Amino acid sequence: MKNFVQLHANDNIVIALINFEAGAIIKVGDKEIILKDTINFGHKIAIKEIAKKAKILKYGLSIGSATQNIVVGEHVHSHNLETDYLMTDPK
Template sequence: MERFVQLHAHDNIIIALKHFETGTILNVNGNKIKLKEAIVFGHKIAVKPIFKSDKILKYGLSIGRATQNIVPGEHVHSHNLETDYLISDSK
C-alpha cells in the first residue's frame, strides 16, 4: 500500500506518511514517480515538474515558491522552497 497523501487534486506535491528510500517508485494518480532521494515522514515530494518561481501547492493553495527547478520525485523543503508564511514579531 502506498503511504502518502495528496491533500487536494490541484496539489503539485504529496506528503510522505512513512520514510521512503531513494529510488522508491510511487504510483500517484496513475503516474509513476521515482524518488530522487530518501524522504522522511511528513515531508513533501514533488509529483509534477515545478519551475523556479512556480507556486508550491498544498491544500490547493500556495504555501510558497520554488527557489529552483524541482523535478517529480524530489524532496520539497526549505532548500528549494521559499515560504509564503511570514514570521511576525509578537512583541
C-alpha cells in the same frame, strides 16, 4: 495502505506517510514516480515539475515558491522552497 497522501487534487506535491529511500517508486494516479531523494515521514514529494519561482501547492493553496527548478520525485523542503508566510515579531 497508502504510503503518501495528496491533500487536494490541484496539489503539485504529496506528503510522505512513511520514510522513503531514494529510488523508491510511488504511483500517483496512473503515473509512477521514482523518488530522487530519501524522503522522511511528513515531508513533501514533487509530483509535477515545479519551475523556479512557481508556487508550491498543498491543500490546493500556495505554501511557498520554488527557489530552484524542482523535478518530479524530488524532496520539497526548506532547501528549495521559500515560504509564503511572513514571520512577524509577536511583540
